[in-house]
Amino acid sequence: MNFEDEDLSYSTLTDRLAPDETHVFRNCDLTEADLRRAPLADAxxxxxxxxxxxxxxxxLDSAVFSGGGGMRIRFNDAELIDVAFTDVDLSSAQFGGALVTDVTFTGCRMIGASLTGARGTGFKVTRSNLTMANLGGCSLRGEFIEGVRFDDADLSGCDFTEATFSDCRLRGSKLLKTVFVKADLRGADLGEPDDAKLRAYAGATINQAQAxxxxxxxGITVL
Structure with a gap:
């Protein structure tokens, strides 16, 4: 079923969506739309x-989101396998309890988003803004992370083992029990890490300028 240029705000849509169809929403207003338990695979x-x-x-397995978006979208406890988000505003979005596996976030605005409590094997994030986001306990193990801002983000308990950071920012991020073993941080702006953050970086690689x-x-001068 296709929806185009429709005002679907505040609507309850689940009963209108047949589980055996692929649904396309194009230029629609879905403000506060009720899509709980909706069959949206491949949408x-x-x-x-x-x-x-x-x-x-x-x-939402294999769904594609491109452009658009909005504040405080709720994906709690949803199934998100092989979902692609491209150039989407996901500010303050909630993913707690969701099954997040092979999800990609590319060029997304994710300020204040919360992925803590998400289940599954994880996600990839590229050229996105995660300022003040909460990723507590998430795994980005072995990922190539490019162009991502983690400023003031809560990365407590995250696993960045063997991850590579390129053109990223970690200024002011919370790193309680965060793991960076064998991570390559040479492409990250670390800001001014305190002693606690330096302990989190144990086992990581940094460059001479960062050191x-x-x-x-x-107060130590390097000659």
Whole structure:
């Protein structure tokens, strides 16, 4: 079923969506739409307004979101396997309890988003803004992470083992029990890490300029 240029805001849509069809939403307003438990496998959402849309417990396997988005979208306890988000505003989105496996976030605005409590094998994130996001306990083990801002993000308990950071920022991020063993941080702006953050970076690789900046902040001059 195709929906195009429709105002579906505040609508309850689950009963309108047949489980054996592929659904396409194009340029639709889905503000506060009720899509709980909706059969949305392989669905496409193109340039849709999704402010506070409710996808809790929805089946979104292999769905594609491109453009659009909105504040406080709820994906709690949804099934998100092989889902692609490209250039989507996911500010303050909630993914707690969702099955997140092989999900990709590319060019997304994820300020204040929460992925803590998500299940599954994880996700990939590229050229996205995760400022003040909560990724507590997430695994990005072995990932190539490019162009991502983690400023003031809560990365407590995250596993970045063997991950490579390129053109990333970690200024002000919370790193309680975060693991960076064998991670390559040479392409990350570490800001001014305190002693607790330096302990989190144990086992990681940094460059000479980063090391000199860390020592200089402690009154040590490197010649």
């Amino acid at each position: 496409r959402f193109e340039s849709c307004v999704l402010d506070q849309a409710d996808f809790r417990r929805a089946d 000199a900046a860390i020592l200089a902040a402690r």
